Amino acid sequence: MTVTTHLHASAQGAPTGAAGRASYQKAQRRASMQALMLALPLIVFLLSTFIAPIALLLARSVQNHEVPDSMPALARALDAWDGHGVPDERTFALLASGLAQARESGQLGNVARRLNFAQPEFRSLLMRTARSIRDDAPPAWKPALIGMDERWNSPEIWRLLKRAAASPTPDYLLAAVDAEVTPQGAIASVPSNAAVYRDAFTRTISISATVTLLCLVLGYPVAWLLANLPAKSSNRLMLFVIVPFWTSLLVRTTAWYVLLQPGGVINSVLTGLGIATHPVPLIFNRTGVLIGMTHVLLPYMILAIYSVMKSVSPVYVRAAKSLGAHPFTAFMRVYVPQTLPGVGAGCFLVFVLALGYYITPALLGGAGDEMISQLIAIQTNTQLNWGLAGALSAYLVIFTAIFYFLFNRIVGIDRLRFG
Known part of the structure; x- marks a missing residue:
């Protein structure tokens, strides 16, 4: 009798449970729809002002209309x-x-x-x-x-x-890597005196990697100092890192233009102190590009590393020292590995931003320091060759995606090892 009563009660409760689940799922769908409606203006804005223009530009790389x-x-x-x-x-x-x-x-x-x-x-x-x-x-x-x-x-x-x-055509994609289709239908490189873009890609990667390395070397000690100082002192110093974000990029680059020119402040100080007998060439060359880009991108590296360093407990380093480890050994083998996710994020952020830089190289660089972004601007604004500009942009996007994939793989391994 007891078992029969229990089965009867379970049968009566089943519809109630199913109705409850259906009601819960309906409420979840309603909440998701409300969240989507709130985000819809932002999604439409991003699609119309960011995604769609990029997609149209990339499509131009194969269109021949x-x-x-x-x-x-x-x-x-x-x-x-x-x-x-x-x-x-x-x-x-x-x-x-x-x-x-x-x-x-x-x-x-x-x-x-x-x-x-x-x-x-x-x-x-x-x-x-x-x-x-x-x-x-x-x-x-x-x-x-x-x-x-x-x-x-x-x-x-x-x-x-x-x-x-x-149409579609591979001509623009081939021209973007200094190649062409011969009359026989084969793909061949253009003459060396007409090759421009492969050297520009190599130069862009080289400058971006150098700027990333300089930002890492300069930013890591600053981030460590900010993370280990007392909160009051750290907050004061953090202002010097954040203030550049409130200044226009063009203004910061123009300031370096004034400082680095032959009659500028830096050369005046060097010649006044007797360190140099004539103005040192610091502008319209690779030196000026590296100085200007490093100054602009350094805060990104500092903030990325600092955000990870703040979460690293000093207990581990003290424990290593108490067990007999040299302070330098404890720092390199205990502290540094825990900050590698921040180092990786900072390097990725700086490198990707440097790949597409335009204003700083255009103002501070010379004829041999043109980056891909400058060549894209020339094709769109001067030559009106949107197809070639789209092809150059497509290669830049592809390379950035490849670097992002490699970065994720490397950072994932580091997190498994040290996280």
């Missing part, structure tokens, strides 16, 4: 052309009609600019040909266009036009 959009019939004909010799009469006729339509629609400038990236003489060729085309069609366009300009009889010109009419 100028010729296909302005002259679609010619683009289809060139896609079917085998690339040997020069095309047939029909393709020449489509070229003539496409140039006339592009001129009337105002798109000829965009087409000429795009093709000028492939060969500098292309703009003059297109503009001259478009001006020579009349409304009355000749009996045959092929000899007529070749008569207007002999370059239309060059297979190389037509192969370049065929590549410019293909």
